[in-house]
Amino acid sequence: MAYINGIGTISPQNTLLGHEFLEPAVEHTGDFLKAVEPVFKTYIDPIAARRMSRLIKMGISSAKICMQDAGISMPDAIITGTGLGSVEDTEKILAELTVDGKFLNPTPFIQSTYNTISSQIAIALKCHEYNSTYVHRCFSLESCLIDAILLIGEGSAMNVLAGGIDEMTMNHLTIIRRLGIWKREAIRNLDLWSSKIPGALAGEGSAYFIISGERNERTYARLEAAETIYKPGSVEETAASVTRFLNGNGLSHEDIDLVMMGNNGFEEHDSICEEVVSSALPASARVLYKHLCGEYHTGSGFALFVAAGILKKQHIPASLIVRPSPPKKLENILIHNHYRNTDHAFILVRR
Amino acid sequence: MPSRIFVTGLGLISGPGNNVQDNLDSLLNLRSAVGPLRYIETSLKDELCVSEIPMSKEELLEYAGLSGNEACSRNSLLGMIAAREAYLHAHLNENHGLRLGLISGTTVGGMDECEKYYQDFLTNDSRNEFIDIYDCADSTEKIAEYLGLKGFMTTISTACSSAANSILFAARMMKAGKLDCAIAGGTESLTKFHLNGFNALKILDKQPCRPFDATRNGINLGEGAAYLVLETEEINKKTGNKIICELIGYGNACEAFHQTASSPDGTGAYLAMKKALDMSGEQPGNIGYINAHGTGTDNNDLSEGRAIENLFKGKVPYVSSTKPFTGHMTSAAGSAEAIISILALQNGIVWPNMNFTTPMPELNFRPVAELIRGLDLRVVMTNSFGFGGNDSSLIFKKYGIY
Numbered sequence: 001m002a003y004i005n006g007i008g009t010i011s012p013q014n015t016l017l018g019h020e021f022l023e024p025a026v027e028h029t030g031d032f033l034k035a036v037e038p039v040f041k042t043y044i045d046p047i048a049a050r051r052m053s054r055l056i057k058m059g060i061s062s063a064k065i066c067m068q069d070a071g072i073s074m075p076d077a078i079i080t081g082t083g084l085g086s087v088e089d090t091e092k093i094l095a096e097l098t099v100d101g102k103f104l105n106p107t108p109f110i111q112s113t114y115n116t117i118s119s120q121i122a123i124a125l126k127c128h129e130y131n132s133t134y135v136h137r138c139f140s141l142e143s144c145l146i147d148a149i150l151l152i153g154e155g156s157a158m159n160v161l162a163g164g165i166d167e168m169t170m171n172h173l174t175i176i177r178r179l180g181i182w183k184r185e186a187i188r189n190l191d192l193w194s195s196k197i198p199g200a201l202a203g204e205g206s207a208y209f210i211i212s213g214e215r216n217e218r219t220y221a222r223l224e225a226a227e228t229i230y231k232p233g234s235v236e237e238t239a240a241s242v243t244r245f246l247n248g249n250g251l252s253h254e255d256i257d258l259v260m261m262g263n264n265g266f267e268e269h270d271s272i273c274e275e276v277v278s279s280a281l282p283a284s285a286r287v288l289y290k291h292l293c294g295e296y297h298t299g300s301g302f303a304l305f306v307a308a309g310i311l312k313k314q315h316i317p318a319s320l321i322v323r324p325s326p327p328k329k330l331e332n333i334l335i336h337n338h339y340r341n342t343d344h345a346f347i348l349v350r351r
Numbered sequence: 352m353p354s355r356i357f358v359t360g361l362g363l364i365s366g367p368g369n370n371v372q373d374n375l376d377s378l379l380n381l382r383s384a385v386g387p388l389r390y391i392e393t394s395l396k397d398e399l400c401v402s403e404i405p406m407s408k409e410e411l412l413e414y415a416g417l418s419g420n421e422a423c424s425r426n427s428l429l430g431m432i433a434a435r436e437a438y439l440h441a442h443l444n445e446n447h448g449l450r451l452g453l454i455s456g457t458t459v460g461g462m463d464e465c466e467k468y469y470q471d472f473l474t475n476d477s478r479n480e481f482i483d484i485y486d487c488a489d490s491t492e493k494i495a496e497y498l499g500l501k502g503f504m505t506t507i508s509t510a511c512s513s514a515a516n517s518i519l520f521a522a523r524m525m526k527a528g529k530l531d532c533a534i535a536g537g538t539e540s541l542t543k544f545h546l547n548g549f550n551a552l553k554i555l556d557k558q559p560c561r562p563f564d565a566t567r568n569g570i571n572l573g574e575g576a577a578y579l580v581l582e583t584e585e586i587n588k589k590t591g592n593k594i595i596c597e598l599i600g601y602g603n604a605c606e607a608f609h610q611t612a613s614s615p616d617g618t619g620a621y622l623a624m625k626k627a628l629d630m631s632g633e634q635p636g637n638i639g640y641i642n643a644h645g646t647g648t649d650n651n652d653l654s655e656g657r658a659i660e661n662l663f664k665g666k667v668p669y670v671s672s673t674k675p676f677t678g679h680m681t682s683a684a685g686s687a688e689a690i691i692s693i694l695a696l697q698n699g700i701v702w703p704n705m706n707f708t709t710p711m712p713e714l715n716f717r718p719v720a721e722l723i724r725g726l727d728l729r730v731v732m733t734n735s736f737g738f739g740g741n742d743s744s745l746i747f748k749k750y751g752i753y
Contacts (some may be wrong), residue, residue, distance in 0.1 A: 084486060093544060094469040101547045102394045109548035110610050113458060114508035120741025122607040129739055131605035132516055135487040136506040143505040150527050167434055175472045178479050230495060230504055
């Protein structure tokens with residue numbers, strides 16, 4: 001059994017320690033939802049922080065917040081999921097290479113390497129244990145969770161620090177906006193579901209979790225399982241995978257009280273998400289949340305933070321949109337995420 | 352719970368050869384692929400010494416049967432070619448209904464195209480089909496599509512130990528009963544991005560590299576892809592595949608020392624090897640050969656050498672780095688060198704550490720300088736260490752000996 005015993009989230013919402021659970025919602029009016037940064041020097045030695053790029057500072061800070069929340073000082077493993085790693089550093093190198101790049105600045109090159117986040121966390125904690133990084137679009141965080149559950153099952157770890165992290169930059173948004181699935185202009189995030197401007201709203205964030213083999217007084221929820229499905233051929237196939245996944249974990253669709261929806265504002269894919277849930281989970285209440293964090297490869301980390309919080313507090317924050325109505329009980333939550341309807345991922349959390 | 356993991360398929364493309372057999376021939380004939388850069392445009396072109404696969408992108412597309420499919424990175428193409436060899440070797444095309452996973456390591460991904468078109472990406476729509484192919488997952492999904500795989504897949508990036516971590520994660524998924532078999536390894540093509548990047552770190556040797564040599568002066572980068580097919584013992588009874596060898600140990604540890612440097616005493620390397628050895632149940636004396644990470648940098652070889660001495664005390668097995676043959680294949684090095692180690696095991700041969708002349712004063716052992724034949728090798732170890740201190744070690748054993 002795996003439990004979520006600590007969470008550290010840096011997101012476009014006030015999710016740092018000491019804030020109310022997603023209330024009130026933070027409003028954004030820019031081109032994408034930018035994370036609310038903590039005071040990094042609270043968590044990182046200022047001398048070390050000077051050369052670190054923003055993503056790495058976010059990763060280390062949320063990892064430390066998570067450990068503090070769990071009340072532990074040393075994890076038995078560190079695993080990070082990131083779709084793109086440090087976009088800012090990658091862009092710096094690409095810009096230099098465009099000119100020539102014979103004398104590249106080595107720091108962005110080092111930091112653009114995806115495993116920098118996990119390894120910088122290990123350096124900050126002096127943790128010599130198992131350390132890995134998954135970099136597969138919307139499977140990135142889910143792969144970390146699968147690995148964490150394996151480590152606990154093997155008996156090789158009691159507390160695994162696992163998280164998902166991605167950042168957005170204006171240059172990157174300019175590039176991906178060419179693909180026709182992102183909003184081409186800024187909107188107010190809280191208007192996402194009524195906006196007439198087509199496309200997904202981009203976001204970013206970091207969410208680390210202490211996945212533990214034992215329940216304790218800090219436990220948020222039980223992390224039952226995660227599943228990834230590549231290129232299902234139809235809505236029916238995706239729905240059948242959901243049913244198989246639930247059954248494989250001893251549950252049926254009636255047991256799922258809430259589904260954290262994969263909707264991101266891109267109509268064509270949102271309707272697929274709705275159809276999958278209508279087919280596989282007709283009785284479950286649906287939660288829309290991406291108006292709070294935006295769309296990014298590891299956005300399911302924000303969803304897991306939300307789901308775990310709901311299960312622990314037995315309360316759904318008013319900033320979330322629940323359809324058709326809040327459920328009578330809050331016992332089992334399924335998180336659905338997808339990357340352009342090609343990669344579909346699911347996380348099952350229980351009270 | 353299944354506990355034994357067998358290797359039943361191999362696929363490798365690298366500078367020295369387009370498949371496993373060609374690589375074996377090159378190794379036996381001491382043919383290195385290290386030389387001047389030909390296919391990547393960079394102003395460093397005349398200064399670098401690399402191991403390149405002697406095919407242009409168009410030639411690789413043709414070789415993979417994908418001519419005209421421009422929106423495919425060199426990285427993905429190499430991955431597809433090597434994964435296909437392993438897939439066919441293990442007759443996976445004839446075995447249906449298996450829970451087959453694909454776990455692939457890569458780091459620089461499809462940067463070869465992205466670095467050419469980045470200005471277009473920023474300013475116009477002319478190269479939009481290349482936007483999606485630069486991230487790490489693209490090569491894994493391209494391989495899946497090429498081979499018609501629909502099962503579990505993921506991509507690992509732990510720099511130069513990516514492929515080793517893919518292999519050990521695949522084995523763990525199988526032992527946990529989540530997969531019956533897996534194609535696991537890694538791919539990395541040369542790009543201006545990492546040629547110039549490594550050059551900026553001042554760790555590239557302009558001469559052929561000399562791992563574990565007192566005169567060593569850095570890395571020769573290489574490119575390629577390599578995949579192993581792993582099967583559980585139970586599934587092997589169904590597939591009837593010939594067992595090449597058994598994966599009996601693996602270890603993953605972190606240096607937690609510095610982003611790009613190894614600790615002088617090789618803490619991470621020691622821990623990774625120790626974990627693998629403990630899991631294997633073998634005595635240190637049973638390890639017949641270590642295919643070292645041996646990059647040829649001052650730092651790695653000293654750190655790894657000391658870790659080997661600490662673990663094996665006075666009885667260091669045969670050690671060599673085969674990077675002077677293949678160059679440092681970075682994200683693919685772990686699986687490429689796993690295959691090179693398995694070839695040693697199969698043939699009773701220890702590969703020479705080419706270009707070695709002068710022992711390192713800090714170490715009490717020397718790498719193997721000449722090819723040695725006719726050995727009764729039973730167990731081999733291979734090391735992969737990455738930036739960020741991501742260190743992993745794998746141990747393979749001949750099948751059928753106890």
